[in-house]
Amino acid sequence: MPEVIDVLLRREGVATFGELRAIVSGHAIRAALAGGSIRRIAKGVYALPTAPDPIAAARAQGGLVSHLSAAVLHGFDVLELPDRPQITVPRGQHRRLSPVKCELHWADNVPSDGPCTSRLQTVLDCSRTLPFAAGLSIADSALRGRVLDRSQLMVAAAELSGPGCRRARRVAAAADGRAESPLESVLRAILIEAGIIGFEPQVVVRDGTFSARIDLANSALMIALEADSFAHHGTRTALARDCRRHVSLTVRGWRLLRFSWEDVMFDREWVVAAIRAAVAGSPGHHNVRTSRPATPGAVSHGQL
Incomplete structure (x- = not known):
């Protein structure tokens, strides 16, 4: 099943049976479908499960799409998709009633890029909160795409304080845009x-x-x-x-x-x-x- 999901992620979440079958076994496709890891959206066409809209969730909470949800919207390579939108709101703001369940984070003066935290902030947030390998994958992706440079990431990580700052500095020190996947x-x-x-x-x-x-x-x-x-x-x-x-x-x-x-x-x-x-x-x-x-x-x- 991880291979089926990997193929879909590399095809923007949608692939035909033929495209999947050229790479993975029919048994793997059927197992992923039965387990809910993928869904059939048309005859012979498969997609990743529909996730709540993170932008709508951010607006409902009066915050920004952040962390892993922002990494996905920025186009960074992630090891797994978030199971619910991750949103950052100002400190002291209470959770608002909303039909969309989301994971809230609190921070002040967060730099933004449209409805999301900025690319640099997103990499730092993921580096602070995710396991080392997952954070490194996102940081490598940002450097590979040249939306950040390594010195910029190193300086920003060095200025962090609070929970996860050492983890973020470790990711920044190890990040390398030469990594291809x-x-x-x-x-x-x-x-x-x-x-x-x-x-x-x-x-x-x-x-x-x-x-x-x-x-x-x-x-x-x-x-x-x-x-x-x-x-x-x-x-x-x-x-x-x-x-x-x-x-x-x-x-x-x-x-x-x-x-x-x-x-x-x-x-x-x-x-x-x-x-x-x-x-x-x-x-x-x-x-x-x-x-x-x-x-x-x-x-x-x-x-x-």
Whole structure:
């Protein structure tokens, strides 16, 4: 089911059965439909469940669409959709009676962009309140889309105070616009939280006859990590291309570890163990500093 939702998210919430079936199994589609994760809106057409309108909820409460709801409206990549609108209202304002259930936050003088909190404020709010991987995915997306730059995010995070400020500073320090997908951001977050360093996003391996871009790579140890989603690798053509790419990297001395959505999202301990084993088995790894105890907030941009 996560793969079905992933495909719909990448298609703005709507896809035909044929579009889904080209990437995921029919069983996965039926299971997602039976479980309420997706809905049929026409014959052979599927969509994500209808959510309450966050803009209408914000107007009803006299506030701004914020946090994860604002991230969705700004077009940032999110790991999951909010189950109800998230709204920020001025401090001291009471919840108003409304048929739309929403999650309220209170803050004064919040910068806005139309009905939403500003893009910078949205990234900071998500970084303060979401788990590290989810916050990092949104921050990476904002940098990748060039709606923010990293120095702007770092300065704003440094000026924060109150609950979640350390978490936001950690996200800002780790954010990297080179990350090309939310799943890649989560894989990098796993490395950071495990204290595994030396891996850099989107490394290019090139010689006279070959060129490949790797999601995360430790060039010193020649270890490549890939975060694979069916949305990008689910066709026969993609499989053939990936097999040739894998062989080409291997004959050049690289070891390629490929992790699925299920691995990255639901079995992080196994992912960490596999990467540690690969690092330990790399020639010359004793001469390269590759890991250290994880310390919240201690990972700098240059260590990724």
